Amino acid sequence: MEKYQTFNSSQTKKLGQNLAKKILKLPQKKGALLIGLVGDLGAGKTTFLQGFAKGVGIKEKILSPTFVIMKKFQIQNPKSNIQYLIHIDCYRIQKPEEILEIGFQEIISNPENIIAIEWSEKIEKILPKNIIKIKFKFINKNTRKITVFDVR
Numbered sequence: 001m002e003k004y005q006t007f008n009s010s011q012t013k014k015l016g017q018n019l020a021k022k023i024l025k026l027p028q029k030k031g032a033l034l035i036g037l038v039g040d041l042g043a044g045k046t047t048f049l050q051g052f053a054k055g056v057g058i059k060e061k062i063l064s065p066t067f068v069i070m071k072k073f074q075i076q077n078p079k080s081n082i083q084y085l086i087h088i089d090c091y092r093i094q095k096p097e098e099i100l101e102i103g104f105q106e107i108i109s110n111p112e113n114i115i116a117i118e119w120s121e122k123i124e125k126i127l128p129k130n131i132i133k134i135k136f137k138f139i140n141k142n143t144r145k146i147t148v149f150d151v152r
Helices: 009-024 045-055 096-102 104-109 120-126
Strands: 002-006 033-038 070-074 084-089 113-118 131-138 144-150
Touching (some): 002 009, 009 045, 009 144, 033 045, 096 104, 096 120, 104 113, 113 120
Parallel strands (some): 033 131
Antiparallel strands (some): 002 144, 070 084, 131 144
16 A cells, blocks of 8 residues: 655646556556546546556546546557556446446456546446555645555
8 A cells, every 4th residue: 555645736647647657567467457546526536547647658638537437548658568548437327237338348358458447436346356446535625645555
């Protein structure tokens, strides 16, 4: 477990960028690399992912896919076998099984994917056990406490 505290959105993005570079160096496992993001509205999940996306080489702007549930981004990194960042937002999910309708099982079985799941606690019962969980806590207007649980 690693604990961090950020004092503005730039620091939260930088933390995401640094963790992305670290994660890209992890040994490849069977299936996709999953990252579960947990925290209240405004806790910094999407801000963190903006930095994370930059860290894996994505230049597109990352916005929360609350209404479309999922967005897929091509990763341009010749040093990595990982090809896609898939950003899933489960905020509007009512039952965990709903996520299966977007081809979730196929997505998580592909080792070329990194899957970042906002509101991952809503589908926790169908997630694999080997997920990196990142918990975001709103401290005040600018400050966030971010805890990384690497259960791989």
